Amino acid sequence: MIRRKLEENFFRTLMILATILVTGSFFLIVGTILYRGVPFMTWDMISKIPGGGFYIGKEGGVLNAIIGSLYVAGGATVLGLFISIPVAIYINMYLGGRIWLANGLRIAFDVLFGIPSIVYGAFGFLIMVYFGIRASLLGGIVAVTLLVIPILVRTLDEVIRTVPKELGDATLSLGATRWETAKVVIRQIRPGVFTAILLSFGRAIGDVASVLFTAGFSDNIPTSLHQPAATLPLAIFFQLGSPVAEVQGRAYASALILTIIVLIITILSSILAKRFSKNNSR
Amino acid sequence: MTNNPHISVQNLSVEIGNQQILKDISINIPNKKVVSIIGPSGCGKTTLLKSLNRLLDDTAEIKVTGKVFVDGENIYDPNAEVTHIRKKMGLLSQRPYPLPMSIYDNIAYGPRIHGTRKKVVLDEIVETQLKATGLWNEVKDRLNAPATRLSIGQQQRLCLARGLAVEPEIILGDESTSALDPVSTSIIEDLFIKLKEKYTIVLVTHILRQARRVSDYIIFVYMGKIIEFGPTEEILLDPKQELTREYVKGYIS
Amino acid sequence: MTSLRLLKDKVYAKIMLIFTILSVAVVLVIGIGLYLKSVPVLNKISLYTLLTSSVWKPLKGLFGFFPFIMGTLWVTAIAIIIALPLCLLTSFFITEYTPNQLRKILVPFVNLLSGIPPVIFGVWGVLFIVPLIQDHIAPHFVEFSTGYSVLAGGIVLAVMIFPLIVSIVCEVLNTIPKDLKDASLALGATKWETIRKVSLRKAKPGIIAATVLAVSRAFGETIAVLMVCGNNADVPHSVFDPGYPLPALIANNYGEMLSIPMYDSALMFAAFLLFIIILLFNVISRIILARLERKLAL
Numbered sequence: 139m140i141r142r143k144l145e146e147n148f149f150r151t152l153m154i155l156a157t158i159l160v161t162g163s164f165f166l167i168v169g170t171i172l173y174r175g176v177p178f179m180t181w182d183m184i185s186k187i188p189g190g191g192f193y194i195g196k197e198g199g200v201l202n203a204i205i206g207s208l209y210v211a212g213g214a215t216v217l218g219l220f221i222s223i224p225v226a227i228y229i230n231m232y233l234g235g236r237i238w239l240a241n242g243l244r245i246a247f248d249v250l251f252g253i254p255s256i257v258y259g260a261f262g263f264l265i266m267v268y269f270g271i272r273a274s275l276l277g278g279i280v281a282v283t284l285l286v287i288p289i290l291v292r293t294l295d296e297v298i299r300t301v302p303k304e305l306g307d308a309t310l311s312l313g314a315t316r317w318e319t320a321k322v323v324i325r326q327i328r329p330g331v332f333t334a335i336l337l338s339f340g341r342a343i344g345d346v347a348s349v350l351f352t353a354g355f356s357d358n359i360p361t362s363l364h365q366p367a368a369t370l371p372l373a374i375f376f377q378l379g380s381p382v383a384e385v386q387g388r389a390y391a392s393a394l395i396l397t398i399i400v401l402i403i404t405i406l407s408s409i410l411a412k413r414f415s416k417n418n419s420r
Numbered sequence: 421m422t423n424n425p426h427i428s429v430q431n432l433s434v435e436i437g438n439q440q441i442l443k444d445i446s447i448n449i450p451n452k453k454v455v456s457i458i459g460p461s462g463c464g465k466t467t468l469l470k471s472l473n474r475l476l477d478d479t480a481e482i483k484v485t486g487k488v489f490v491d492g493e494n495i496y497d498p499n500a501e502v503t504h505i506r507k508k509m510g511l512l513s514q515r516p517y518p519l520p521m522s523i524y525d526n527i528a529y530g531p532r533i534h535g536t537r538k539k540v541v542l543d544e545i546v547e548t549q550l551k552a553t554g555l556w557n558e559v560k561d562r563l564n565a566p567a568t569r570l571s572i573g574q575q576q577r578l579c580l581a582r583g584l585a586v587e588p589e590i591i592l593g594d595e596s597t598s599a600l601d602p603v604s605t606s607i608i609e610d611l612f613i614k615l616k617e618k619y620t621i622v623l624v625t626h627i628l629r630q631a632r633r634v635s636d637y638i639i640f641v642y643m644g645k646i647i648e649f650g651p652t653e654e655i656l657l658d659p660k661q662e663l664t665r666e667y668v669k670g671y672i673s
Numbered sequence: 674m675t676s677l678r679l680l681k682d683k684v685y686a687k688i689m690l691i692f693t694i695l696s697v698a699v700v701l702v703i704g705i706g707l708y709l710k711s712v713p714v715l716n717k718i719s720l721y722t723l724l725t726s727s728v729w730k731p732l733k734g735l736f737g738f739f740p741f742i743m744g745t746l747w748v749t750a751i752a753i754i755i756a757l758p759l760c761l762l763t764s765f766f767i768t769e770y771t772p773n774q775l776r777k778i779l780v781p782f783v784n785l786l787s788g789i790p791p792v793i794f795g796v797w798g799v800l801f802i803v804p805l806i807q808d809h810i811a812p813h814f815v816e817f818s819t820g821y822s823v824l825a826g827g828i829v830l831a832v833m834i835f836p837l838i839v840s841i842v843c844e845v846l847n848t849i850p851k852d853l854k855d856a857s858l859a860l861g862a863t864k865w866e867t868i869r870k871v872s873l874r875k876a877k878p879g880i881i882a883a884t885v886l887a888v889s890r891a892f893g894e895t896i897a898v899l900m901v902c903g904n905n906a907d908v909p910h911s912v913f914d915p916g917y918p919l920p921a922l923i924a925n926n927y928g929e930m931l932s933i934p935m936y937d938s939a940l941m942f943a944a945f946l947l948f949i950i951i952l953l954f955n956v957i958s959r960i961i962l963a964r965l966e967r968k969l970a971l
Contacts, residue, residue: 260707260941510860
């Protein structure tokens with residue numbers, strides 16, 4: 139009896155410790171980034187491009203990377219949406235009773251989601267070499283689009299699945315075609331689409347391995363799709379390795395900026411997702 | 421009839437969230453009898469049953485007040501040992517839930533937890549309880565097969581045997597036959613009648629015919645309150661309360 | 674009018690079908706593309722030699738992937754050994770022990786963790802884990818370590834896969850019927866006994882799937898590991914040795930891979946290898962999870 143009680147208490151304590159460690163690691167990471175990043179956060183950091191070269195120049199900030207990241211993540215998300223909305227609708231509304239096919243496609247996209255970004259990056263690089271395209275904003279956007287399509291499709295798919303089937307049936311029974319019904323459904327899931335956009339943007343803006351080969355790096359803000367573009371993650375990665383303290387500081391500040399952006403996106407999307415699921419359960 | 425109560429509920433109230441599920445319940449459940457709790461669905465029957473062995477403990481936002489005495493011990497006392505209380509009572513739920521292990525291990529599960537390790541003893545317990553529930557001849561050749569291979573009716577009897585294996589004093593049944601076919605139902609009902617020689621049995625049921633067949637006493641619960649409690653024939657044929665009469669009328673007519 | 678609408682419907686259906694096929698076909702195209710690029714190196718050196726040789730001299734045309742494969746395995750194994758027990762305990766605590774309010778606070782933090790980009794984990798590793806190992810952990814075991822080691826890579830990876838394992842295992846645990854757990858509790862079992870003997874057993878396929886998924890995630894993680902694990906092309910012999918996992922190899926050398934003959938082919942072979950392994954692992958775990966889901970829907 140006592141042994142059993144001891145065992146229960148022992149494992150309960152172990153569980154509490156594990157939970158503290160797992161959830162606490164978040165604070166440890168954000169704390170470290172804040173601690174090192176805040177001293178370098180100046181107005182120049184987010185309003186100027188690096189002066190004298192990103193690797194050794196001590197002046198300026200990382201505006202080039204901020205803008206570049208927004209371009210890449212924004213472009214990829216828009217392009218990705220353009221492809222994944224039709225795919226998600228097709229999976230849910232055009233396959234009829236062939237549920238095995240829909241489930242098979244879902245698994246396929248889950249698998250695509252699991253493919254590491256370095257593979258997407260390497261593959262994107264292959265294509266670019268094949269077509270003779272140099273590392274550029276366009277290359278980065280294409281590679282990152284491949285990366286976010288599975289996220290977009292699966293998120294949209296989950297959202298569309300929460301739409302009551304009766305809604306579709308009601309529209310169809312009014313004599314609407316499937317496409318017209320799909321338009322009604324899209325209107326219904328608009329907040330869900332926004333969640334998908336945020337999730338995709340968050341993944342896109344933080345990824346390194348896919349843009350490493352494809353987007354290149356530049357001290358300037360790109361003015362066309364064919365110019366190379368800096369991105370925040372790469373700015374962190376490259377500048378962290380610099381021997382110059384000021385440049386390292388730029389890396390810390392960039393890490394702080396990226397963390398803040400990503401946290402805002404994650405929080406927003408989870409609030410949205412919660413509200414959305416609430417609306418639907420009613 | 422209440423001279424020798426086995427379970428004594430005193431002023432029990434249960435709140436979940438802001439909803440009052442049970443209101444000031446007091447009742448004495450006699451020793452070695454079958455007592456049925458009847459009432460419309462959502463009236464708190466199952467909550468009342470589960471409060472008897474503290475299975476409500478893990479429910480979110482729950483508040484329980486009042487006392488429940490089992491063998492004179494208040495199970496809601498902060499110092500009460502919950503696993504010990506539960507061991508005294510076997511639970512038979514709506515659908516059979518065999519544990520994810522073999523037939524043999526299902527029955528040996530309880531005794532093992534409570535410290536029985538000897539194979540010979542366990543073998544004997546398994547055989548005794550399988551015989552008590554009439555399963556022995558059906559499964560004796562495949563004791564090591566997964567319990568999920570049995571039919572639903574057999575699974576429910578296995579669950580009953582599993583509960584009996586920890587030597588409880590009380591059996592709690594929560595609409596235990598609602599998922600079963602008529603043949604399995606009557607086997608379970610006969611078992612209840614047979615088992616009351618040794619156990620106090622409390623059943624929740626919404627089938628009045630079943631209550632009539634197996635129980636000695638009936639509790640009629642409506643909207644979280646006990647409306648009437650008495651011997652089976654009296655409640656079903658000559659109830660004192662208007663509400664009971666109306667509810668039972670559906671069955672009589 | 675009607676025929677126009679129907680035509681429109683049909684056209685859109687075809688377009689959507691094409692998009693769907695194209696986006697799924699990406700798997701095939703990637704696989705074929707990477708394979709075609711690795712053919713030259715496979716023609717010159719046998720698969721067996723590529724996988725088992727430890728000699729890595731690109732300039733001489735010698736490509737032995739063994740150190741990199743071992744680097745990947747070390748880092749992944751360390752990450753799983755750290756993460757799995759912690760995540761299982763956390764998931765059990767969250768699903769079985771925490772009251773609702775606390776759960777509402779805990780779960781979001783796990784989600785937030787999953788949103789943090791790999792490069793930030795890398796920075797954290799460099800600033801926190803590496804010095805921790807160098808100054809406080811390694812001195813107890815070895816004479817000298819820079820801190821840049823497979824252990825650092827494993828710890829960073831472990832934290833990265835926390836949210837993945839916790840969210841899947843919690844989901845699986847939540848699908849176990851309460852009545853089943855009640856059945857065990859009603860026999861007088863303690864909560865821990867119920868977890869160990871009933872929940873754990875019932876959740877086993879889900880836990881396996883989560884682990885396989887976590888392994889494949891760890892295999893493919895590039896930048897965070899690259900930043901902390903030292904990138905030394907030798908087979909590690911202790912957790913304090915540096916390692917050089919496959920993804921890091923690809924990421925570090927893309928710049929020069931076109932200037933050395935066969936180098937690009939060898940690196941694409943590395944990517945192909947990663948791709949195949951991860952594809953396999955993902956397919957397995959996703960099928961297990963989909964089956965679980967279907968079983969519960971019935």
